[in-house]
Amino acid sequence: MPARQSFLLAILDLDDFKGLNNRHGHVAGDEVLRTFAQGARGIIRREDDFGRIGGDEFAFLLPVHSAEEGVYFARSLHKRLSSVLVGTPHPVTCSMGALLIPPDTPRDEPSLMHAVDQLMYAVKRAGKNAVEIGRATTDRALDTPLPSRPRVPIEACL
16 A cells, blocks of 8 residues: 555455355355456446455455545445345345545554454444444554444445
8 A cells, every 4th residue: 555645445245145155055155246246346446456355255445535535435335336236146235344544544454454344343233234434543443433424224325
């Protein structure tokens, strides 16, 4: 990550994906993963980093100009990726943690990944199918989640 750039780091997890595999088999799960990845490629910009980090978890890192842009982009991205999932043969939802990383924040990647993972798990504990956004700080990886807006379930955005 370049030092003087703000970034949005996010982890997205498909909700109840294990249940899908158990009910319909791994072929069905693989089909959902392929459809999701293809749809995500059409949404994520060319300059953004996006990839599967294991199982049904995906991560992306993208430059943003401001915290406001990062918040908007995180919510928009969750909504658009959720729309991709609705179009899969076995619809599932997704939970996403997003971390705004200001330019002056130390770039300790393990701490940042841990912080964004905790945001994603906060969504899981709160009922899934939403996005939780936090901000990295200069003295620790995560400040409190951003209070500007409450967590919004995706159905409220559609």
